[in-house]
Amino acid sequence: MNEALAAIIEKLVERFAGQTIEFAGETSVILPVDKIVAAAQVLHDEFGFDMLAAITAVDYWPAESPRFHLFYRFNSLPNGIALNVRVPIPGLEPAAPTLEGIYKNANWREREVYDMFGIKFTGHSDLRRILMPQDWEGHPLRKDYPLGYEEPQYSFNFDEIDARKPHAGEKPPASRGAQP
């Protein structure tokens, strides 16, 4: 591993009560959720991580607690290094502070995480669904959200399934209003 990166990780762990995990030659820093904004500010201002490359989340339900991990990746263009940060989030009313104030592209990236995992970002300026329709129920990438499938229609059950399908001309369900 890059020496500069190792030094940064060491300082980060020390200052923000973090831990490290190592896998496939890469070290990730685990930070507590209340320190992530301060840590990102330090990464941005002090260590030259000027680009937020990615934010995503993982759901460990039901095996692990805390249920979610947020994954951040920061790029430092002047130093040519990148850093992975993971933030565990408990499953009941999951929430994390937004990084929008430091990295502007966190806006859409956090909206996507909210849409797919239901993790709320406090202080976010525009926390709406982004990929799914606004009136969608549930958060698709959670592990307790079923993949869903359509029942195959054969000759023996054709009529039964056909009767259940929505047909043209019928009223749309009440919940699907026009979206702004």
Added chain:
Amino acid sequence: MTQIEEVSLGDLKHLVSDRALAGETMMLNMGPQHPSTHGVLRLLLELDGETVVNVIPDVGFLHTGVEKNMESKTYQKAEVMSDRLDYMNPLGNNLVYCLAVEKLVDLDVPPRAQAIRVILAELQRISSHLVWVGTSALDVAAMSVFLYCFREREQILDIFELVSGQRMMTTYIRPGGVWRDVPVEFEKAVRDFLKIIPSRIDEYEALLTKNPLFIDRTVGIGKISAAEAVNWGLTGATLRGSGVSYDVRKFAPYSGYEQYDFEIPLRSEGDVYARYMVRIAEMRQAVRIVQQALDKLPMGPVKSNNHKFVPPPRSEIGTSMEALIHHFKLWTEGFNAPKGAVYCAVESPRGELGVYLESDGGPKPYRIHFRTPSFDNLQVLPVMSKGHLVADLVAIIGSVDIVLGDVDR
């Protein structure tokens, strides 16, 4: 009949100016089916006459749940879906997916396979840029460029068909190497293409670079400063058009890019014209890389011989019991990857294309996330287009080179 309702501002009040709420400016819906939005993109425009006050992009029309679907497929089978994300760059998507899987299970790739990957990825870059030059010139009303660009793109797609049997959704790059060796005609086909393409790029430039109408529509339009571009997470030619030298091929070389001699084209203006110039120059650099890779294309195997992860050749199955067992195990239950998470990135024609891949020790990805460049590049559209005319907005959408399959996944 359902009633047609007016566009209501409802949840969007915080995104528009007070003037819109007072009715002084007009809210206009553009898309999702519009020839210049390059896919199914809906924009809610706040207009003051012809001037854009604000743009609210609405994405997700092409959301296909690829990340969720991949979680229920084995590593080999999930790869097929990666082609369909960014349909202008299927080989690049395969490449980043395979790099992530290889990093996860610690699999080596033979040098010949790496060189083939580089050649195909660069040809893909040229073909994607050709589509871009053609369609975005079409957006600013230069019709004929489009026809010439698609002529050359056809030749690249023929090369893909030659090696993989498919023109677009190739799934040719596989974990541990490539599907099979390139046919003997491959070298001649690529050399023929390399012979004609530099003069053809000159032709496109002759049509556009000094064309006063094109310059009128592009110079000074959609400006973004270097600092802002980095803060907004822009990557690819959209970032390099603002003078920031960031290219994953140099930043963190993969597949042996460090052996090739090429430059990263930069422009400092940060407008639509600068992005056009960068992409044209990138095509010339891609030609250089393909030339070098083809000249020193090493001989040897094109797949790793670690049959725990890579299917054994067909010829061995009839004679070797072990090969038969490996074949059977790989295509029924797949291979198990160690528990852990990796992040891998490549330079796609649009910017940093990353994959976050996590395994729980089983044969299927536990979580896979595609960090797609178009997603960030589109996000910056309101910043770039404020104060410009609606007609310029069309040029700006074209210049950030989005693919909606890449945005929505």
